[in-house]
Amino acid sequence: MGLSAVPSGPGGDASRTDPAPSVDRVGRDAENAHLAELVARSSRGHDDAFSELYDLTASRIYGLVLRILRSADHAAEVTQEVFVEVWRQSARYAPDKGSVLAWMSPIAHRRAVDRVRSVSSEVARDEHYAVTAVVREADHVWEDVEQKMDIERVRKGMASLTPIQREALGLAYFGGYTQTQVASLLQLPLGTVKTRIRDGLIGLRDALGVEA
Amino acid sequence: MSEIHGAVGAYVLNALDGHDLHEFEAHLADCATCQRKVVEFRQTATELSLLSRTTPPPTLKESVMTAIAGVRVLPQEGAVEADQASMATEAVPHRALTEVLPEPTDELAARRQRRMTRLLSLAVAVVTVVALALGGWVVSLSQRQPPVAVASVTAETELLRAPDLKAYTIDLKDGGKATFIASKSLNRALFSSGNLPVLKEDQTYQLWTLAGPLTAPTRVTPDALVGGGSAAKQWFTGPIAQSDALGISIEKAGGASAPTNVQAQTAF
Numbered sequence: 439m440g441l442s443a444v445p446s447g448p449g450g451d452a453s454r455t456d457p458a459p460s461v462d463r464v465g466r467d468a469e470n471a472h473l474a475e476l477v478a479r480s481s482r483g484h485d486d487a488f489s490e491l492y493d494l495t496a497s498r499i500y501g502l503v504l505r506i507l508r509s510a511d512h513a514a515e516v517t518q519e520v521f522v523e524v525w526r527q528s529a530r531y532a533p534d535k536g537s538v539l540a541w542m543s544p545i546a547h548r549r550a551v552d553r554v555r556s557v558s559s560e561v562a563r564d565e566h567y568a569v570t571a572v573v574r575e576a577d578h579v580w581e582d583v584e585q586k587m588d589i590e591r592v593r594k595g596m597a598s599l600t601p602i603q604r605e606a607l608g609l610a611y612f613g614g615y616t617q618t619q620v621a622s623l624l625q626l627p628l629g630t631v632k633t634r635i636r637d638g639l640i641g642l643r644d645a646l647g648v649e650a
Numbered sequence: 651m652s653e654i655h656g657a658v659g660a661y662v663l664n665a666l667d668g669h670d671l672h673e674f675e676a677h678l679a680d681c682a683t684c685q686r687k688v689v690e691f692r693q694t695a696t697e698l699s700l701l702s703r704t705t706p707p708p709t710l711k712e713s714v715m716t717a718i719a720g721v722r723v724l725p726q727e728g729a730v731e732a733d734q735a736s737m738a739t740e741a742v743p744h745r746a747l748t749e750v751l752p753e754p755t756d757e758l759a760a761r762r763q764r765r766m767t768r769l770l771s772l773a774v775a776v777v778t779v780v781a782l783a784l785g786g787w788v789v790s791l792s793q794r795q796p797p798v799a800v801a802s803v804t805a806e807t808e809l810l811r812a813p814d815l816k817a818y819t820i821d822l823k824d825g826g827k828a829t830f831i832a833s834k835s836l837n838r839a840l841f842s843s844g845n846l847p848v849l850k851e852d853q854t855y856q857l858w859t860l861a862g863p864l865t866a867p868t869r870v871t872p873d874a875l876v877g878g879g880s881a882a883k884q885w886f887t888g889p890i891a892q893s894d895a896l897g898i899s900i901e902k903a904g905g906a907s908a909p910t911n912v913q914a915q916t917a918f
Contacts, residue, residue, distance in 0.1 A: 636656055
């Protein structure tokens with residue numbers, strides 16, 4: 439694959455099966471290669487590499503954890519646990535199983551979800567409160583997104599989904615709800631929610647052109 | 651497409667729990683299609699975190715760098731799998747595990763367990779212990795004082811600071827000791843054990859919440875599953891505020907809808 443950094447239009451060689459690399463694509467690949475190198479050096483005990491890894495990924499990890507937990511104290515603590523875990527597991531990162539962020543984010547998501555489920559109070563268990571809060575949050579997300587060029591792509595991907603797919607995906611990913619809770623919040627059958635979550639991910643994957 | 655494949659999206663988003671999770675994990679182990687989908691969907695879901703990007707507080711980095719200084723990087727391969735394999739081996743299923751288990755290689759878990767044990771021993775130090783004829787102990791915390799001054803608020807310390815905290819040390823019928831700590835006002839309960847015998851591969855510990863009297867409960871709800879070991883810890887997922895007793899049993903892997911081999915239960 440040539441490293442032409444200029445996105446070519448859809449035309450060109452009709453026999454081509456892979457789309458031409460976009461600027462984003464090339465940029466993301468280079469960024470990931472750098473992150474992978476930092477993880478590899480961290481695994482050999484280089485804390486300077488880990489320090490840079492932190493600088494490059496902390497806003498993604500902390501932001502995700504904070505969005506799920508909605509508490510700066512809990513988010514800082516869980517984020518620290520995540521980075522300690524990333525350090526411990528750094529020798530086990532397998533580049534062929536996805537990007538560095540796709541390895542770190544699930545660790546963060548898992549820990550944040552465990553925490554939010556363990557600390558859910560009566561207030562959080564109030565379903566009416568929960569659903570209105572998440573809807574407000576979702577609105578906020580969309581406003582926020584419009585102000586940031588670099589997440590325009592994801593916004594478009596989310597916008598390409600049906601409203602139910604989008605809601606189910608958002609409640610599960612950012613809300614930290616189980617599929618049973620999502621079904622209850624959206625007043626839909628569990629089987630429908632399961633399908634919408636999967637279809638939402640497929641739709642998003644196709645819209646984003648994500649390659650594992 | 652069979653129904654189990656359809657759960658892959660919910661699995662990647664950590665939206666499966668209990669039986670659904672165990673069922674899918676068992677399926678995933680043998681399904682190359684779902685394994686590929688998991689990798690793919692994780693990559694996709696990760697893009698979503700662009701939407702929540704937030705700069706962390708500047709003090710967090712120093713705290714992280716200090717924390718990793720005391721943590722060893724795990725070797726490249728096999729350690730986790732080897733641990734599980736050695737725990738599942740039939741050679742040592744019923745011996746006292748404190749003798750045969752090596753120091754846990756999961757240092758984070760071990761450290762957390764040690765911290766938890768310290769906090770618990772402080773909490774337990776101020777309680778009155780009342781033996782009950784339930785194969786366990788009920789510990790009432792009538793004159794509890796704040797267990798320890800911890801700067802950062804954690805789920806565990808929040809629980810330990812709860813004004814209506816109750817802690818119960820229990821002896822399991824088939825061996826092992828464990829602790830339930832619970833707060834109805836926080837609607838939370840934690841199961842913790844530094845000595846939980848490792849079960850056969852096709853078995854699991856399962857937690858339960860009960861409403862009504864222990865002898866004739868009006869509700870028995872399956873709760874989280876727990877693996878054995880020297881650093882077992884598990885939050886209850888069920889409604890603690892609406893429960894009157896906690897229990898633990900041994901069940902087939904994947905858990906049961908009603909307890910069969912009850913190890914201990916205690917009213918609180």
